Amino acid sequence: MTGTESSPDKARPIDGARSSVVGDAKDEFSAYLEYNRVLRSWFVAFGVGGPALFLINEQLGKRLAEKGQLRVVGAMFLIGTGSQVLGAVVNKIGNWYVYRGALDSAYRMSLRYKFFKWFVLQFCFDIILDIVTIAFFGLATWHLLTVFGSG
Numbered sequence: 001m002t003g004t005e006s007s008p009d010k011a012r013p014i015d016g017a018r019s020s021v022v023g024d025a026k027d028e029f030s031a032y033l034e035y036n037r038v039l040r041s042w043f044v045a046f047g048v049g050g051p052a053l054f055l056i057n058e059q060l061g062k063r064l065a066e067k068g069q070l071r072v073v074g075a076m077f078l079i080g081t082g083s084q085v086l087g088a089v090v091n092k093i094g095n096w097y098v099y100r101g102a103l104d105s106a107y108r109m110s111l112r113y114k115f116f117k118w119f120v121l122q123f124c125f126d127i128i129l130d131i132v133t134i135a136f137f138g139l140a141t142w143h144l145l146t147v148f149g150s151g
Contacts, residue, residue, distance in 0.1 A: 036126075040084055043133050047081030050140055063147050076140035080133040087129040094120045 051074055054060045064070040097116040101108040108114075119125070 039130070040088070043084045043130075043137075044081065046137055047077055047084070047133075050077045050137070050144075054144070060144070060147075064144075067147050069143050069147055073140045073143045076136045076143070080136035080140070083129045083132045083136075087126055090125070091120070 054064055054070070054073065061070065064073055094116040097113055098120055101110075101113040101117065
């Protein structure tokens, strides 16, 4: 290291902010990554398990079809799961461009690198997709429950 770079193990202010770092952010970020993995795993399991439930359970599938809810509920699960897949793909691409910039100083001057360097630091994208997932899974679950609650 030349002294201008910082260790990936040490926290540093973002965008030249003048704040002192209390401790090491590596542990905090590791905890965030673990919760992110667990939540995404639950979302995927729920997104696959929900449709599997009414595909395997003949009575549930038949009742959803009779009420005209089969496609609606299926679409809600697909949208919820699809938003998580979209988030994973966009984050994978963005982090690859940031990684490439870490290896190639000339590439760091490109607009693509600058955009994705900014983008991967944006928390709101992931949160919006999580809210979309929770909302659509919640609606799908509500539809499933009300199909059996109605006569």
